[in-house]
Amino acid sequence: MSSTDFKPRIFVCGIATETHGFNKYPTTLEAFTEKGLFFVPEHGDLQQFRDSDHYFAGYLDVAEVEGWELVVGVCAFAWPAGPVSEHAFESLWARIEKQLLTEGPFDGLLLPLHGGMACEHLDDPEGEFVRRIRQRLGRDVPLAVNLDPHANLSPQFVRDCDIICGFHTTPHTDIRAASLRSATLLARTLKGEIKPHCCSIHPPMITGLDHGRTLAEASPMRSLLERVRQLQADDPQLLDASFMASFPHADQTWTGPSAVLVMDGESDRADAYLNELGEEIWRTRDVLTIDIVSIDEALDAVEATAAQPRPFLLGDFSDCPYAGGYGDSTAMLQALIARRVAGAVFGPLFDKAAVEQAHAAGVGAEIEVALGGKCDPRFGGGPVSGIAAVRALSDGKFVHSGPYLQGQAGDLGKSALLNIEGVDVIVNSFPSQIHDREQLKLFGVIAEEMNVIVSKAFNHMRADLQPISRGLLYPDAGGIFSFNFQQFHWQKIRRPIWPLDDVEIDVAEMDRS
Structure with a gap:
């Protein structure tokens, strides 16, 4: 077969939801497979999402241009509720693992995740999901991940991903555009044009970035994205950037906002970028562009x-x-x-x-x-x-x-x-x-x-x-999605953390991947 006949095989899979750690009703397997936002089984048809603002529309856009064969694994999204049951997570993973092991080899993976999931038995479910994939496929198969900006990311998760692209809007009106970004970077990786890797910074906060809102002129997210565009104009190694405002009620070790960069190869500028972005997330921690009233x-x-x-x-x-x-x-x-x-x-x-x-x-x-x-x-x-x-x-x-x-x-x-x-x-x-x-x-x-x-x-x-x-x-009518964080019984979140604790921190001391 000539090199022009090569048709990359790209595996698409994901388990995703947004978890309220203090909701007393667990997210069950039925919540994913019967009542979820969507559930695409193995060998499912992604074309149903072709003309919508959806992850899969962006993937299909790039696949058609690049001549990819998209191999569809389980893609399961459940409506937000309490922690995902062990049975639900492990059942869905077992189906994905089987296909990973029996239908490869794969040249790359596209993972439509969320980033805000919590499980009964795992402190870092997205991190565990990617870790297991790495165990089975090794480090040479590139992983491109899409995330909601209300994600809680561990440094280990970031290290295990080659490409991470979050939505840049809240309300989310760029889902297709975000998946187009990740799939395009994956295509460039497979063609040898770039060698992406991710790095991140995690200020000690439960929530931040005005919960990710981008409609107001004073939005911290908008300002940070504009700053990244300025940096990219001078640095072709800065391939992409995403800002996670967190899902603040998840009660995980790594609940909190973060900044994630996708760099092309090793860069001596990356740490300086993370310092600047992390410091700005911390500086704007009190900014709120909506009016919460009685x-x-x-x-x-x-x-x-x-x-x-x-x-x-x-x-x-x-x-x-x-x-x-x-x-x-x-x-x-x-x-x-x-x-x-x-x-x-x-x-x-x-x-x-x-x-x-x-x-x-x-x-x-x-x-x-x-x-x-x-x-x-x-x-x-x-x-x-x-x-x-x-x-x-x-x-x-x-x-x-x-x-x-x-x-x-x-x-x-x-x-x-x-x-x-x-x-x-x-x-x-x-x-x-x-x-x-x-x-x-x-x-x-x-x-x-x-x-x-x-x-x-x-x-x-x-x-x-x-x-x-x-x-x-x-x-504020007193429901469980209250921003009175002191009323909840936190068990897993790292401490000290703002606003539960009085925190003074230098950017050099912030956690990073």
């Missing part, structure tokens, strides 16, 4: 601006299921009812029993309900009882039209729109969030016509809903 302050603002056009957007962030919240806290709903706020839609509220009641009764019926507040009433309140009118029913299927996950199929699950005491409440059958106008349209709700939209969301709703809103606030 429930009453939020509703005061809604009422004060009610005569203005467009809806007011409220993020019930402390119960955000995309951050491992239970999705059924009711404090915010109770306040909307008590204040008799007109033109309000709230949700989605996780309550499978109420969904079944509504579907059994049908549109137009009135049902007696006890809404939400069942998972752990200590965090955000117990059930809201009363008579609710069934306004609409849905199977929850939609396609994202907004910038976040654009073109991807979405699913709220079996769901319903109820009206209780004048407030429209979307109830659904698993924890989720509202971040796209298409989700509201499922129930005949036109976002632009509402007075207030309350979503159990933190960041991603901003991509589609903030541009049509008259205001945005984040009321």
Whole structure:
């Protein structure tokens, strides 16, 4: 076979989720394979993601240009919840390991991960995942990894990867672009153009970088990415950079933000870059570009601006299921009812029993309900009882039209729109969030016509809903995704660490890979 006939074989696999270490419900195998964000089995078809803002779209873009054969292993993503069970992780790994050992050799690997996973039996699951791959394939097969910026990275994980490319936006609107970056660097590696390796710095912080937000001018992430572009203009060895804001509630040894560089070969500049970037992450640790307020302050603002056009957007962030919240806290709903706020839609509220009641009764019926507040009433309140009118029913299927996950199929699950005491409440059958106008349209709700939209969301709703809103606030309604870190019983996190402890540190003392 001539060299022009060579067709690189690239293996694609991953196990990923974002874990709330204090959520009492473990992430099971079913959460990945039946109820996950997506699950692609061995030999699955990646083409279903071809025209969407998805990891696999970027991989396919490069594979077509380079003539790669993409060999698909298990790619499993679960919705955020509690620590991943040992059975779930090891079952998925066993399937991936079998294919690694029986269907090779492979010339390179593409790993769509997240970086925020925690397991019952592993302190560094992503690090263990990559370590096991290295054990089986050796150091000569290059590994290119994609990560969410809400990742907690160990120095060992960074050392074991050749290429790491995180998203550069929050809300995440560059997923395809990030996978294009990693796959392009892998292609250059296979052609012998570069010899990438990763290095990182890890300031002693639980969270940072304004949780990764990039919409505001004052965003630390935006400033750091601009600084990297300046550095790259003068240094071709600096191939890529990513900034991880952390998933702060994971409770792992390496929970916390980091900066990761991909360098071409050995560089005497890399350490200086890490010092500068690590120092900036530490300096901006108090920066917050959103307004976290009390429930009453939020509703005061809604009422004060009610005569203005467009809806007011409220993020019930402390119960955000995309951050491992239970999705059924009711404090915010109770306040909307008590204040008799007109033109309000709230949700989605996780309550499978109420969904079944509504579907059994049908549109137009009135049902007696006890809404939400069942998972752990200590965090955000117990059930809201009363008579609710069934306004609409849905199977929850939609396609994202907004910038976040654009073109991807979405699913709220079996769901319903109820009206209780004048407030429209979307109830659904698993924890989720509202971040796209298409989700509201499922129930005949036109976002632009509402007075207030309350979503159990933190960041991603901003991509589609903030541009049509008259205001945005984040009321703290007491859920488990609270930034009052002192209330949690930390067991694994390294200490001392900000803001749990008084920390003074020189950049030279910061951990690094």
